[in-house]
Amino acid sequence: MNQTKTAQLVEDTRKALQGVRGALIELYASIDADPSTPQETARRFSLNRNLTWKVSKVLNGADAFATLNHLPGQQGLEMVIGAMQKAGAPAHVVDQARAAISQFVEVVDRHAGGREHLELTLESMGLFEREGGLESGRELAFRGNSMVWGVQAKTRVGLGILAPSTRTPGANDLALIAGLIGFRRLRPSVSWRLFRSQFHDDKGHDIKAPEELEEKAPGDHPQILREFCSSNMPPLEFRETPDGREYVLPGGPVGNLAAFDCFYGYVMRGLPNRAGPNDEFGSVAAALTLPVEGLIFDMLFHRDAMPAKAPEVLVYGFPHGGPDDPSQQTVRNLLPISHVPVELAGSPPAVATPLVPRYSQLVNRIYERMGWRAEDFVGMRVHMRFPPMSSRVVLRWPLA
Template identity: 25%
Template sequence: MVEALDRGVSEGPDGLFEVRAVRVMRDLREAFLGLIEGLPRSATGSASRSVTRAADLEKALGVSRTLGWQLHRLATTPDPLEAGLHVPGSAAVGQALRGARSAGVGDERVARAARAMEAFEALVAEHAGDRAAFNTMIGSLAGAEVESIDLRTRREAFRVHSRVWGVQVKTFVACGVVHPGKDAEHDDMVFIRGMRDARWLRQGVPLQISGYRLVDSESRPMHPSEGAGEPFAPGSALLREFCSPDLPEIETRVEDGNRFAFFRDAPLGNAGVTTVYLADVMRDVRWRPTDGTAPSHVRSVSILKPISMLVMDALIHRDTFRARRTSARVLGSLSRLGERDPGAFDEGDVLPVQPEFRHCGRGAGVLGTAHVPRYREMVESVLGRLGWDPDAFDLYRCTLEYPLLSTTVEVRFDDLERGGA
């Protein structure tokens, strides 16, 4: 028997989506649970075992493994709203009902399931218009651990935006490295960023290679270090060994503390496919606020072009800081399109997309990624020019396929403590 989850919204006007959805989904779940309970033991091929598993349903109803799993989840998920995410399509339900009747389920149980499915379809048509919109609505109410903006939706958005804006990027890389600075209150940083296989689909379209703004713990803008001793001069920080041999002309500029680099034009299609990486060094970045508030290290990438894969790395030196809490999330709001400052968003702007984020370990051996050829070699080259030991860094990696345009992917290191481990 399923232990039902009390949603607390079963009373109220039928016109309210939340109320009607709970009622309809409870009826649908109970109807299909009754259908399953009406299957004879012999339907599983064993007189000693009742239908309790998805595999049993697959065999008893003569349906596919996927449909058997969907029906089992629909009937046994305690939360009626979350159960709404597992409702099969109408044709598949019709197949299951015919299979149930053939297996010996009583006519009343089959008819009840059919009526409940009709009520579900009416709910979708009236309140959502189609199943994709319904799943987004129901997922936001259920709070289910599902990615409401799924991979297929994001892939379709990537394709559409590629056609609209006339450019696309296979992989965008953003790697931030934190190294001990001149004293215990300051760090040095290097930022490696760029694109693998950028492609133009329309002539004359400018393509932003990168754009970033760095502030210290007091929210003061930081600028790349300059001078004869710096290996990466601003504006000429190309890592040419790892770039395409014939790069289009690059334009750099600074606006409101943001540093941008652009390609202005390139040959169309595969003839103009371009890979480019840059690096900048920041010196003497204060890591801890002077007012005593808990320090944090926040990295973010604003998605301002169609990208197939985002790779965000944070390399943290063992002698800088440790974080008690780490997290990654995607931020976006219609009222803040193009916003580059993650601090401008609030909790209501967190989108239902979960990047993959993990601590990969320490040392050069964990740097490699299939998404970026020669990535380990490139990072080691940059650190070597700075005299930094790649084996002294912990790697935290965040990846996201088809990040949505005009969103911000944020990685946070909170409640920092100074000192290595």
């Protein structure tokens, strides 16, 4: 969009908004309705109070663009016009209001194709500021990061399953799964690290490498759960780095037709089930390294490995990169995101969700692989919409 067209978008939108406001003010005045008393307007004209409150904010607002936060849709505005027409508003005033709304809709369609994109465009110019809470801010961050980095995914999956060790008395075994549902590139040149596996105790010390969850065919990368990955998943690059084992997607096709699901997982054997010098807590974590619409993070406990205290949810930010092992998870980088795990119904836990296809089948396969009985487990879930990128969501519980 060149400078002339940008200026035209701004001017046309401002003019159309002022036209709607002016026509509605005339409509209210024609039948002695007071826009500063939305409750009275709702009662008098049998309208929804929320609707008349929004119109009141539009008519009394000081800035045309700011009124976009409250301007009802075309259907809502027609309800107001119809009610006032029925109450005796003059025909020419009613026609003027409908014409102004039609003009605004035409401007939106011509310049932006939709209200949401118009608001995003004005916001990027510093002409419009959305009113909303933390959730909407995280959603905007998802959209912005998707555009900047050129990748996104529908769902980030994290799953931990903990049970008494079958090989080491007095210890626990832990199966860990990570997944991305609906990963897609938005630019063909983008190369992206899908996963990085690291193995540390509370103090950040390396611990022994894990074992595989499935048998590997020749040429398969370690820990990739091929059975649950999409058939169209492109070849990944596998790298051993000082910071851990990395799985990288090279550049390639964009959009929905090239979207795919990917899972990897492993087993950690002989983990401590009691506190020690280097292990005060048990924990599992889901790293958010790309923009995702949602996080499904489940922790399933064998009844004989249940912690005495329910796990807490902590979200740590790593805006400057660097190590993200447990020793780096401090109060200084704890994000103010409050979340409480929800108990999964039943035993075995009911894990099925439309956000993760074949999820129950995946969990059952882990039970089978580990020789565990599904009915011995209980579980909890963290479901977070638009979790922040460059963060780590941790489920943590104190060891006895």
